[in-house]
Amino acid sequence: MAQIFLNQKKINKAKALGANIAQNIHDYIKDYTTDSVERSVLRLYGVDDADDEKTPLCNKIVDILKKEKLINSGVSKYFAAAMLKTDSHANKTAEMIINNKIDLKKVLSMQSLEKISEKEQTLAQDAVSVLDRSKKVKNAKKAGFPLCEKPYRYVIVATGNIYEDCTQAESAVYSGADIIAVIRSTAQSLLDYIPSGATTTGFGGTYATQKNFSIMRSALDKISKQQKRYIRLVNYASGLCMPEIAVCSAFEDLDILLNDSMYGILFRDINMKRTFIDQHFSRLICTRADIMINTGEDNYLTTSDAVEKAHSVTASQIINEAMAKQALLPDDLLGLGHAFEIDPEMENGFLYELAHAMLAKKLFPNAPLKYMPPTKHKSRDIFFSICMDTMFNLASIATNQGIHLAGMPTEAVHTPSMSERHQALNSVNYVFNTAKNLCDEIEFKKDGIISKRAKQVLDSTIDLLEKINKSGLMSAISQGWFAQIKREPDKGKGFDGVIKKSENYSNPVFDIISK
């Protein structure tokens, strides 16, 4: 790979600061659960139905527990007890609870705590084996095809209609895509439940539902076979339902989830405590089910300047990595994000992009970095946008990135149409092939613009991490140190879903997968 020289001691220092920052958050969150974590437990236990109004049963049950003020002990034991009582499957049991056929207030006293605990264990073991199954199934599928070369070619589909999405995905794979991301309908991340069923009415994206996941998964499996390569499926976890989305994704064998420890806080005004707790559980699930996470540092550069605030991206990557390590994620599932977002009018901007991209590679040599294309400065002159993307494609192959989001000529116009995705992939395919081994050929001058820039960003990162470590991450966020957006620890959406664990809180799935 093209090399730049960085002081290893500085790298170590930055990593140590990150670990400390993450540990402090971890010390806080270990005493809390959330509505969504509890709903995830129900989903893991098999509750996946919705009522006639399309409200998921798991939401209703958690609401009941909250109303009854029982939630602090966790939903697990109540539901296990209820299942013992009904002696039926999970959805049936859930229905009976909702229809007041079973009173959760009383259900614990109806059988021995030992039996309940045993049932919890069985349910949890079953749940975990479902997660394990997903890992196995995916590995088996991958084994059937030749290894996919990096950078993986990643495109989004966003028609709002899952069936049209499949058509678009098929075309994208045909043009060379390795990864298909189904973008969610705008603001789904603010919904405190996961919609259900196949959907056709999203805005700027398609609802993330378990059914939609499975429809797309089948479509991709079909194309995989035709094209003789494994096609990865991506959806979005960050939001009010992070862990639940992770569960559904594991059920439907998704490969990657957008899952950032701070995106929801900053860009969706979701409460930070809620987010920190949710991301942890969701990532534990990803670890177990072999789902790669993709973080969202690229987003910072849509509100901040990419040169001025480059170090905030690096600092966030280090924090995201440290938090991921708390959730046991191995390096190869760590799709840390960064982006090619420097103003195209900046003199030598491309040199800075190379510096940033190589810094990320140097800091996270084993992580499959997710490299985002230019978006903010994309032109509405689609012909010019293609030039920017071509340069981005080159930066990606020249610095050996892991996951390459194909930039779209119409980025500044509309969600991509079928022809535009084809145009975008044509450029990616061409550049990746024509400059295939460029990364092995070039060396950068030690004292050149590029090397100096990488050092400078690393230095600023360490400064920022030191400040954050001193004040604590929550306070850092409330001071607007990321993306220049300020969020208060006790404000934001979903704060009422943060729950203090009681002494007898139980969540056996958590216990198993966090070991």
Next chain:
Amino acid sequence: MAQIFLNQKKINKAKALGANIAQNIHDYIKDYTTDSVERSVLRLYGVDDADDEKTPLCNKIVDILKKEKLINSGVSKYFAAAMLKTDSHANKTAEMIINNKIDLKKVLSMQSLEKISEKEQTLAQDAVSVLDRSKKVKNAKKAGFPLCEKPYRYVIVATGNIYEDCTQAESAVYSGADIIAVIRSTAQSLLDYIPSGATTTGFGGTYATQKNFSIMRSALDKISKQQKRYIRLVNYASGLCMPEIAVCSAFEDLDILLNDSMYGILFRDINMKRTFIDQHFSRLICTRADIMINTGEDNYLTTSDAVEKAHSVTASQIINEAMAKQALLPDDLLGLGHAFEIDPEMENGFLYELAHAMLAKKLFPNAPLKYMPPTKHKSRDIFFSICMDTMFNLASIATNQGIHLAGMPTEAVHTPSMSERHQALNSVNYVFNTAKNLCDEIEFKKDGIISKRAKQVLDSTIDLLEKINKSGLMSAISQGWFAQIKREPDKGKGFDGVIKKSENYSNPVFDIISK
């Protein structure tokens, strides 16, 4: 500049072979003149009118001399004598000759040879001072603006209508062009005369006429002032009228001429002797009038494969340089051509392009290399073509080229329209700025693909030059060693215009400018 290591001894060897090859040609051509050289003398003496059928008077006079078998002595003394006789200006004299008012057979005997020779000297001195004037005028204009940064941005206009060409040129300059080339109407190079007047009816280009030159020159001067930078004007010399075009270009203050020692032979089936003689005189004029030449090695790669025959480009550059040196051209007027023409589907093709581009820089460090965009492998998917051009733009700035022909998205479709030129220049402007100093940053691995490739091409070049030197250039061409096109020494268009000089041949302009 990005560096590759080449053995200086090998470079010297290649250059020595080139010098030898050129010397052999020179030894041949010094005893010959051509119709066009003689017509150039007339143009230099002031004969620029045409008759009612638009046939240039200079053609008619040379025809008369040929018919009378007087041409071997050169037109100069006959015309000088005639002028003495008429005591009028050149066009008037020419008219009288054509209307048989003056008999060229007899004109020499009508006055003393000394007086004629004196008149020739005056005419020649005046002619040369016109050439010198052009150099001065251009330098004065340039001095009025800031220095233009290399690579110069070069675009073509080709509407067929000189007035539309001006509109197109204005727009191109507005979008950033530094150089405007007015492409000639298809096959003008096969016309054995220069059309006259303002023209509006060309096919795939606009006729090169002195009037058209002057119309475009004024248009560009106007835009120059508006945009506060000097805009260079290009036309095409290679063809049956090489030296005459050079003369007209000097008269109208053109800056650059496409002027290759072999293009016409290979691509236009023009007789090789004719071409060698014509190019020499035309280049002498360029030297004197400060007109940069651009050679056409890029064309080879439209009929040969760019990887397989890369060394034929290099060999031709070396020969073109050696011949240019015979015509006293200084390095800064030596726009040697090469091109980015490797199949976009070739793995690591871009690395090869970089190798070729750097080899050229290394061989001709002081020549303003003319770098041509992809043309042969351009897609009719204009969106993909933009990707190719963007990579080409990068190769150009990364290797510090002199003159950059902007690639057009519609290269494989039609001659460029106004919007397409704008799109093309947008890409050039962006890449040149965003990667401005990339060339100072990168070093290539000594034993990498790029370095090896450059060495390999140099080696093959030396092999080829050795073969050419052994067989002689004319025989090399007849064996198809350039562009895989075979041409016979005594075949091809314009052979009947090759004239053996008699002992008393005179061409005082030649004598002055070849010193």
Next chain:
Amino acid sequence: MNKNLIKPYGDTLNDGIIQLCFTLPVKNSAKAKKAAAVYLSELNLEEIRIVHCHRIAENFTYIVAFARAIPFIDYSKVKADEAETGKLDFYKINKLIKEKLMRKIVVVGASIGCDAHSVGIDAIMNMKGYNHDYGLERYPQIDAYNLGAQITCEELVSYSVRVNADAVLVSQTVSAKDAHIGNLTQLVEILEAENLKDKFILIAGGPDISNDFACKLGYDAGFGHSTIPSSVASFIVTKLLKKKGEI
């Protein structure tokens, strides 16, 4: 020919050349190529050149074409539909407010509904401004309140009433499946229901919003892509002065 009659220009006046790109939902084949040409002939085009056809899915063909457009339009009859701003600058605007209105004016802005895009409204409101043009917060004579993104119509209205706003600025970026129309319409309905419609100068903005479009929805003006803050301030001041009878 009437010199006001215009059509596209390729490289010669009135050659009518235009470029098109689209996908047809049919299998790539000679017939698909022909269909593309037939289709374009339905669009008032001639000398159609289908220069590129490519299969981009089993039953989809990607097409690049050039053609000559047939109609002319009379340019003298075209009427631009941008909001009339008078094009005042920072200094003139502040001066006018101070001297003619003789009080500070109050502007409230937000990106409404589930639209999380705040950069657009920020560009208009924040100190820093946009494209070297100061944002409204910088104007000494304007009290500017930027509520940010994801603001419900109700929140925006009650806030505007509270601070006695002169103008309410609404940003909408997501327009897929007409998402923006729903949000913008809802705001107007609420204002009408509460009889507040004429209390505020109501302005919409966003990359896909034109003045025409916004006016049709009941807004006083609409501003599109690359609007600069002073155009908006200009419009507001001019409108207020008109209301006051000062112009």
Next chain:
Amino acid sequence: MNKNLIKPYGDTLNDGIIQLCFTLPVKNSAKAKKAAAVYLSELNLEEIRIVHCHRIAENFTYIVAFARAIPFIDYSKVKADEAETGKLDFYKINKLIKEKLMRKIVVVGASIGCDAHSVGIDAIMNMKGYNHDYGLERYPQIDAYNLGAQITCEELVSYSVRVNADAVLVSQTVSAKDAHIGNLTQLVEILEAENLKDKFILIAGGPDISNDFACKLGYDAGFGHSTIPSSVASFIVTKLLKKKGEI
């Protein structure tokens, strides 16, 4: 709806989305932008979005637009207009010539007029061929003569008569200001004048040539961009067999 009715596809069936790019010969301004929209509405388009306007000269505005195309066409009624080649391959063609025609066939090719582009005709004639498809010179049953470029019509005709050609292949690349039409027409006129028109199978080819177009000029067939040699050989053989009454 009749499922044969089609229109462009953006990301949803029948959304009609197409992209356009062109230049208008007017000064960039709000009025120019509006004119672009008005113009496109004359092209049977709706929901027109002029997404980009840029001054590219004093009085010229560059425009990028998206819109929805209104008409449908009936795909079942579209008739492709490629030459009917029967799609035989190298081996079948040689076999057919040998077994059914029982003599070698003679083909002469050239790029005529002042057109110096020879790569196209070479692609069809040379041994090497094009896109992994052998050129006519490689066919054991074909005597192929490639005269190259810049050949006058007269030269081509007299040569073809001399070698008793079965088929004459003509290449034309330069089509600016319809340069190719002149050359192609001239050849047909000469052949007609000399009563040779029916003696040869007359085929035109080049990037801008379609079968329709060539047939209209009096050619037996026309072949466009990325033609492979076997298609041409296929056409010739099929035609000769038909003449002979073998099919």
